[in-house]
Amino acid sequence: MRALAVKxxxxxxTFAEAFGMRATALIITADSARWARQxxxxxxxxxxxxxxxxxxxxxxxxxAPKETPDGRPGVRVLVFAxxxxxxxxxxxxxxxxxxxxxxxxxxxxxISAEETLRLGDALRYFGxxxxxxxxxGSKRYWRLxxxxxxxxxxxxxxxxxxxVGGGNLLIMGRTARATRLAAETAAAxxxxxxxxxxxxxxxxxxxxxxxxxxxxxxxxxxxxxxCPTLRGAVQTALDDDIGAVLEIVIDGLTSAAVADxxxxxxxxxxRLGPKRGALRIGAGNYGGKLGxxxxxxxxxxx
Amino acid sequence: MRPxxxxxxxxxxxxxxxxxLVPHRLAGKSAAEIGRIALQTTRVPLAVADIFDLRMGDPxxxxxxxxxDRLDQxxxxxxxxxxxxxxxxxxxxxxxxxxxxxxxxxxxxPWAGSAMRGGVIExxxxxxxxxGGPFGGETVGMRGGVIVVRGGAGERVADRMRRGxxxxxxxxxxxxxxxxxxxxxxxxxxxxxxxGYLMKRGTVVLGAGSNELSPTFIDCGAHELVAxxxxxxxxxxxxxxxxxxxxxxxxxxxxDMAVLGKGEIFVxxxx
Numbered sequence: 373m374r375a376l377a378v379k380x381x382x383x384x385x386t387f388a389e390a391f392g393m394r395a396t397a398l399i400i401t402a403d404s405a406r407w408a409r410q411x412x413x414x415x416x417x418x419x420x421x422x423x424x425x426x427x428x429x430x431x432x433x434x435x436a437p438k439e440t441p442d443g444r445p446g447v448r449v450l451v452f453a454x455x456x457x458x459x460x461x462x463x464x465x466x467x468x469x470x471x472x473x474x475x476x477x478x479x480x481x482x483i484s485a486e487e488t489l490r491l492g493d494a495l496r497y498f499g500x501x502x503x504x505x506x507x508x509g510s511k512r513y514w515r516l517x518x519x520x521x522x523x524x525x526x527x528x529x530x531x532x533x534x535x536v537g538g539g540n541l542l543i544m545g546r547t548a549r550a551t552r553l554a555a556e557t558a559a560a561x562x563x564x565x566x567x568x569x570x571x572x573x574x575x576x577x578x579x580x581x582x583x584x585x586x587x588x589x590x591x592x593x594x595x596x597x598x599c600p601t602l603r604g605a606v607q608t609a610l611d612d613d614i615g616a617v618l619e620i621v622i623d624g625l626t627s628a629a630v631a632d633x634x635x636x637x638x639x640x641x642x643r644l645g646p647k648r649g650a651l652r653i654g655a656g657n658y659g660g661k662l663g664x665x666x667x668x669x670x671x672x673x674x
Numbered sequence: 675m676r677p678x679x680x681x682x683x684x685x686x687x688x689x690x691x692x693x694x695l696v697p698h699r700l701a702g703k704s705a706a707e708i709g710r711i712a713l714q715t716t717r718v719p720l721a722v723a724d725i726f727d728l729r730m731g732d733p734x735x736x737x738x739x740x741x742x743d744r745l746d747q748x749x750x751x752x753x754x755x756x757x758x759x760x761x762x763x764x765x766x767x768x769x770x771x772x773x774x775x776x777x778x779x780x781x782x783x784p785w786a787g788s789a790m791r792g793g794v795i796e797x798x799x800x801x802x803x804x805x806g807g808p809f810g811g812e813t814v815g816m817r818g819g820v821i822v823v824r825g826g827a828g829e830r831v832a833d834r835m836r837r838g839x840x841x842x843x844x845x846x847x848x849x850x851x852x853x854x855x856x857x858x859x860x861x862x863x864x865x866x867x868x869x870g871y872l873m874k875r876g877t878v879v880l881g882a883g884s885n886e887l888s889p890t891f892i893d894c895g896a897h898e899l900v901a902x903x904x905x906x907x908x909x910x911x912x913x914x915x916x917x918x919x920x921x922x923x924x925x926x927x928x929x930d931m932a933v934l935g936k937g938e939i940f941v942x943x944x945x
Contacts (some may be wrong), residue, residue: 440902441907502936504936504938
């Protein structure tokens, strides 16, 4: 499988296998960048994997006041789910519980598309009859009276069915510390790519999973082939010099965005070099039979 | 491309119905066909060629020169394109418009923008009574679009307005926003007696020096609301002073409590 080496880093000749997802984007604003970030962070909490969280969500980027609809500091958030119904459910629950409740917040569509999801249209009933609709041009907003003034929320946000979830990089290093530094470096580079999120903590997952388990009813279990402590006990995928593995999972609004993110991550890892960072880079797949999107590492190298 | 120009030769002896002279009704017509369009409102026949000099051009851009207040329903039913009027217009300019842009470089009579649903009307001088309002028998006035009056307006601006925005940069008469159902009215200078009279919902923003509100409006305090920022940004594209007027703290009055009471009047606090 291993056929490439770039600046001393071994690159597996493999591909990341990703899946089509439904996604939307929101713009959350507040009186200060701190509170916009707070609302966005709260809303995207517990949203690392659709397997257990219902959706995958994260902050795409921070927005300057001139980039937001109301001229206040803001944050763009992306939310991904496996179905439109689940995405709608997650959106309503998360905006309702985490953004509506956050001081000074407002929430707007972060993507325009023909198909839409209900945003303010679903939350307006919180106004208990005192909600006010305001249509300005082609956009409609809801104003809900709340205890610090009003919560302004756009009526709908766009839905894209062209989103991709599950782009990934497996970063393998000599020690846990070096591997973590490499993963942090790659995650930071990917954060600068527009229209993608890395939904795991700090953008990094340490508990990569395989499909199935020895236990009935458990859909996913630890990826034993990449667990360094099991090297002798299972059919391992690790070399003798690998002491730790971390994974970066990438969701994007488009397939091109995911490819750009993986390209940026790989470039950052190569720049960091094998002495301080990754000795080897791989990618997770299911043999190519499950996900329609394949990202070959050799095609994305710097 | 050059606009299609209609120059009025003289002040007509009767009021004229100008509603046929809108871009979508002129498209594809020859000069002779346009010249035969009847405009009379009495038993005395009067066609376009009898009263206008016609200069053919792009029918999506129509220009009426030498206009006067006897020309009624200018731009009525406009769906798209642009209609520019040099001079005054009579009643019902832009009535039932659904799109396009009507510019009146003079005064407009009553019922300008009456029950319009879309598009933009700009009146460079003053507008008469019932700007955007419904005709007798109609239950709803303006339902969409934007009207900007650079001067003042008469009584009952935005009567029974349902949606859209009206900006009056000058003063306006009594009962501004009367019986409003929704939508937004901004008056930059003084408004006459009893603004918001019997309004159910909707937003009225009044300039300094406006007459006292009806006692059926309740003071809700001064606030700096995010929604006003959105309104300000939207309206700034049509009226910069209106955009500025919506910034800062505004005192909110809820009413009219004589009816549903879910409307609001904002008055600037100067801070």
